[in-house]
Amino acid sequence: MFAANFEYHRAGSVAEARQLLAAHPGAKLLAGGHSLIPLLKLRLAAPEAVIDIGRIGELRGISNGGGALRIGALTTHAEIASSDAVKSGAAALAEAAGLIGDPAVRNRGTIGGNVAHADPASDLPTVLIALDATFTVNSPDGERSVSAADFFQGMMATALGEHDILTAVNVPAGGGGSAYVKFSHPASRYAVVGAAASLTVAGGTCTSASVAVGGATAVPARCASVEAALAGQALSADVIAAAAAAAGGDLGDDLLGDVFASGDYRRAVTPVYVQRALAAAAERAG
Amino acid sequence: MDPADLRLKNFIPADKFPYKSVLGWEYDSGNYQAALEKAMDRIGYAELRKEQAEKRERGELMGIGISSFTEIVGAGPSRHFDILGLKMFDSCEIRVHPTGKATARFGTKSQGQGHETTYAQILAEELGIPAAHIQIEEGDTDTAPYGLGTYASRSTPTAGAAGAMAARKVRDKAKKIAAYLLEVSEDDLEWTPGAFSVKGAPQKSKTIQDIAFAAYTNHPPGMEGGLEAVSYYDPPNLTFPFGSYICVVDIDRGTGKVKIRRFVAVDDCGNIINPMIVDGQIHGGLTMGMAPALLEEISYDENGNISGGSFMDYLVPTAMETPRWETDKTVTPSPHHPLGAKGVGESATVGAPPAIANAVVDALAHLGVRHIDIPITPEKVWKILRDAGAGL
């Protein structure tokens, strides 16, 4: 299908994007276009205007300061996957970005578009929840910072208001180890189930664990019982397996399912992916 | 009993061909033992069985699946085959021009199978005209001779045979012209691809190009000019290509995912005209055969509505899912086809799904599994493992 007619505007700066948003109520921001364009073509979205922010240089790039990575909203999945700063500071994020779709999707799709779209099968929200990322949002009344836990509110629903522009994602560059593993859907490569784990270890025992699972629920689920089972433990294979076994119970009652993979199945394989993510993260945490 | 032994014991022995089956078909030729033994050698069957036994001890899931098949292609003999009365012969029309180059038209139509290459090679072989000098035309019903088309792996068995037969008619006329030009009797001539020469005096010869020019400029008195022929080839029998495929899978106990580790396909389609084209047909057919085994499904809800919405739900294999196919061959010519060739287009789509499904069933056989409906999705395998208490 062809998209419904829309006006196209290109913004050269965040300030200009802001003016355009104010002038065109209901307008949609366009970044890499890999989620928005399909929606337009299926006519699931038909905004009167599209504001292309794709060439705003100030929104692109990765910097490292104060123990956190600041990743501009327009940074592509491919840039994140190949960044040394991300690989060493937040391995799970580089890993997840490298597993998205195919090379074309990774070269066009952006971290900002990915999280703003908030598809439940996306990879990055899961990792960003596990890594306790924060989101820098430029809104009409100034800049604010939103935690990952507050940012993702439901299926394709986020804390972003109609006039908000996400400018950066901030990821703590921890001293621990993190990992992301996923069951890729054979057609789209989106996550049927994806698990992210981040661990810190001191003196041979786990001092903090954070685990999230995406793909199975409307918003990626934080696995509190897995995290609790790991705290203070030496991370042996048995301890990890026993902790991961509880992950299915952290998903709640409303599971997503489709013709390829039912909710029951997603719940059943969740511990497997959590266990594999934990094992890889534990190895990186040393 | 080992599945390979069961097959080797029950195959129709090579010396029993042509073999009349109880269903009435007469299998033209075959050597089923040789194909399976070649596949077993190539994949290292005995070693794999050992590895599987060790893995089973450790609780790891690995399966080996065999599929030996006979295909029935090249429809068909007009006494048995027609469509609404139209007999299922196929056709070729060849015209050799004064330049020595040729145009040939066929009643089939390539959809990507490379007929232009295969047919040109058949005619080049029969006439000694370089393949590059032969223009193959298909698919225009205004100009093509009548034929029943391309499907059911029938193009080489029928139209390919028509090409050879028409070329032989051209050659018969060319021989008469050569005899006239060389002032000898036809019986004194011998054919080496591309020329007729006088037996015992090879320096006295006429190339097919000389003969083609003479056909329009200096042909024997009483003979019509020109050098062309038509054949409507009515095959005396179908051709029966066959093969043996062996597939090795590893199954992830946690997720039920099936991974094809190796797949060896030994095909026998009689004499091979173009090996690369045959390999291409088999590679494509194997991937297409993997699709129903593991991926493609139209699913319905209880009201009969299709529950998938797009190619996001109907999983067509791409290069990403396709394992490295290992192909090999045996050659058992067809006794009745003018080139000894058989069809090959669908062999791999016939042989691949059971090889893969058998491998998965084999991996789970110790749990009492004897059958799984295709497509074998990860969720189906996971359910089997869960119900057997064998998951992670």
Ligand SMILES: Cc1cc2nc3c(=O)[nH]c(=O)nc-3n(C[C@H](O)[C@H](O)[C@H](O)COP(=O)(O)OP(=O)(O)OC[C@H]3O[C@@H](n4cnc5c(N)ncnc54)[C@H](O)[C@@H]3O)c2cc1C
């Ligand atoms: C074939 C295919 C396979 C894919 N596979 C995967 C996969 O395996 N895993 C995965 O995670 N994703 C996958 N994706 C999605 C991909 O990651 C998209 O690139 C991403 O979801 C959207 O990023 P984008 O830059 O293209 O955003 P766009 O499509 O341009 O925008 C998406 C939405 O975000 C809004 N938006 C964009 N930027 C901002 C901003 N700075 N501030 C506020 N709102 C903004 C837009 O208005 C729009 O609503 C796939 C996509 C395709 C087409």
